[in-house]
Amino acid sequence: MDFKLAESSTLNIMAEQTLSIFYYIVLFALYCFLGWVLEAIYRSVTQRKLVNAGFLHGPFLPIYGLAAFLVIFLQHVFQNWHFAPRFVLCGLAITAIEYMAGFLTEKIFKMTLWNYSECRFNLHGYVCLQFSLLWTLLALVFAIFVHPEVLSQVALLSDSFVKTAAVIFMFYFWVDFTFSVMTLAAFRRSVAYLYEQYFNLSSIEIHDNLKSFQRLLSAFPHLNKYVFQSINQRIKLRLNSFLKPLKEKIILSMAGRTPLEKEYHDAVEDILRHEEFLKLKDFFHHNSSIYDHVLSVAYLSYRICKYCKLDFRSAARGAVLHDFFLYDWRNHDEPDLPDRKFHGFAHPSIALTNARKYFSLNEIEEDIIKKHMWPLTIVPPKYKESYIVSFADKYLSSKEFLDEYKKRIAKHKIKPKGKNR
């Protein structure tokens, strides 16, 4: 089998030739480069633009070099094993390296360079089954086809050339690694700066700040997520700190309303519980019942009078009773009751008669009920509270009429059309 032949030739070279450490450094550099080519192609295709993959500035991905050497080592140590378990072991070992690299980057730099969280069968987002299977396949291709060929070619190179190349690579690697770590640290500082100053910076300044890390952001798209998450968190914190006092203010004002509600309720409670008064619920008025209408007029009048330091109690009671007439003013055939067109003039007196019948009224309350239709009823109110109830009544009546009118228009519009056929 060709696979076996290739494997055995690799092992023979390794066994027969005792290559110096410099050859292994060159091999490592080559595998880092091949890994970079592979990753750059994959990233450029998936991101639909040219991407310089990896965190080094140069075209090398050390994690691929490490994985390649691990595969070579395992192939050598377990050469007597069956073909299949040997490659499963290689896949597992590469997965372990990937896990460690992801874990350490997150621990050391507090950043996520890749994340498989959205893939099925992932482990903490550092590794996933889909990619582990891919790594196993790559290990197979590497051990059988790539490594024997590369090794045989490198073994042919002269000692002096390999030594020079290895030294240059080591020097370059040390410099690039140092700068790359510094870039990563600077990136973290920059995100922290943006996090702090986000609201003081213009969008151009924010853009410029991140522009210097463009390569890093395109090599590791998850860093973009990291930036957005950090900034979003900042916005959330700022919004919360802004909303908190507002929320407290609203809660306070709601709480502050409670005593007012109680005060209002205490003022009109006996009327609201009276069975004769409760009959107002049965008569339609504007857009609901007379009962609902008088209650809204009473509460608004009470609030205004309270604010203006007037007799809010009388205002509330007078307003509750201002339309205390127990008939449907639009449609009735009771001979004693006012005709529709005279209802506006007549109902204040009827309401006053009913109110007097069931409740004891003071002068202000009587004036409110009697004159709430002013200026339709000629005599003007005597008290400020009466003017306020009259105003509240007109305002809310118009509102109720308009709401009812809108409702009817809307109903008319959605009426299904007859069939044309």
Ligand SMILES: [Fe+2]
């Ligand atoms: Fe009225």
Ligand SMILES: [Fe+2]
């Ligand atoms: Fe009214």
